[in-house]
Amino acid sequence: MSESKEPRPQEQEEQPGSEQAMHPSPDYEPRYAGSGRLKGKVVLISGGDSGIGRAVSVLFAREGASVAIVYLEEHEDAKETAELVAAEGGRALLLPGDVADVAFCQSAVSKTVEQFGRLDILINNCAEQHSVYDLTDISPEQLERTFKTNVFGYFFMTQAALPHLRQGSAIINTTSVTAYRGSKHLMDYASTRGAVAAFTRSLSANLAEQGIRVNGVAPGPIWTPLIPASFSEEEMKEFGKKTPMKRAGQPNEVAPAFLFLACEDSSYMTGQVLHPNGGEVLNT
Helix, strand or coil, X not given: CCHHHCCCCCCCCCCCCCCCCCCCCCCCCCCCCCCCCCCCCEEEEXXXXXXXXXXXXXXXXXXXXXXXXXXXXXXXXXXXHXXXXXXXXXXXXXXXXXXXXXXXXXXXXXXXXXXXXXXXEEEXXXXXXXXXXXXXXXXHHHHHHHHHHHHHHHHHHHHHHHHHCCCCCEEEEECCCHHHHCCCCCHHHHXXXXXXHHHHHHHHHHHHHHCCEEEEECCCCECCCCCCCCCCHHHHCCCCCCCCCCCCXXXXXXXXXXXXXXXXXXXXXXXXXXXXXXXXXXXX
């Protein structure tokens, strides 16, 4: 990673954060030419407007997919991502709303199928996290909100999508390195990511006979809007430096893991989790 892309301490007041407000901006651009691995496919991705979601949206468009982008309220980020998808020759559908609302999830899936005629790939990627060092400081409201976004939203979106998926379809869930090693200051977030890992394994077994593959990606410290929206400037000084690679990752270093799990390259994989985390070895 170039010197200019080294994350700098900064803060944002609201989650999930704005990519436009980040300095330096994350790297989202695909690093190789497309080969049509998702030609004609339709993907719905939550949290698709920025960070890892933006990198995935643009990469999938380069590989031939149409992309339905679910996001909370970061309209400028989402608009820019849609333009990037279009620049790759893809079609984008913007779907603002809260995945914690089951009615919204049902509507998002319905609008995707209405717009594109089908749904082949679901990526549950949205998340929120709050840095708290004392368990007793995690309020009931924060605990409930974090689980609603990070777990309930995955269930609701998957429930809405399943009637439209068929043999050969793929579901990919974003979990986290914290699901496997914990986090002393992200206790509620890490708990939700552990739930997602278990959900991924359980759902994969449930859907295997239908020919629908379910896998996950567990990123390590990645430079996305969620980071300055979660941590103080002081906390950010060490962001990513404790990995064996001694740096934070970029979204375009994670997106290829999603592509691999979405296309036929991973046809003999289900119930698995990939770990783009800067070299941390985990007992998974």
